[in-house]
Amino acid sequence: MFDLGNNRPEIAEQKWRSQLDFFVNDNEQQLAALAWGLQQEWAGTKEVLGIDLKPEPHFVACSLESLEKLNQNTRGQLQEILGIVDNYDQETEVVIVVIGEGQVKLINFQPNTSPPDSFAATDGDIDQLIATLETALAKYIQ
Numbered sequence: 001m002f003d004l005g006n007n008r009p010e011i012a013e014q015k016w017r018s019q020l021d022f023f024v025n026d027n028e029q030q031l032a033a034l035a036w037g038l039q040q041e042w043a044g045t046k047e048v049l050g051i052d053l054k055p056e057p058h059f060v061a062c063s064l065e066s067l068e069k070l071n072q073n074t075r076g077q078l079q080e081i082l083g084i085v086d087n088y089d090q091e092t093e094v095v096i097v098v099i100g101e102g103q104v105k106l107i108n109f110q111p112n113t114s115p116p117d118s119f120a121a122t123d124g125d126i127d128q129l130i131a132t133l134e135t136a137l138a139k140y141i142q
Contacts, residue, residue: 024109026140036116040119046064048062062097084108094110
């Protein structure tokens, strides 16, 4: 069988991006619930849900301030991401900033069930939701 990624390190380094896409697709409602629940906890702050892939994949809070600083340090390469993070509708959309392999990926989607309704369908235990999703995430990101 022919595998394009094994002999090209730059392709292997990008593999996490497609693995992450599969994870998001398979866990859309739970991610929407988590994003909404955390936004309620973070009310009044400028935090957005993030995923840090190192050392093991885990959820983090990304402040708008830290993203702005990173944008300055990369000569404006995150400007489009900042625009989306600053202007998305939390009641209908999910935004997740992912940091991995020295790169940043933005996940932005509109779930079939709104984030507030997704959260209402859970038992409201954000810590358990994080633990469940991090366990699932570790299975996708190899």
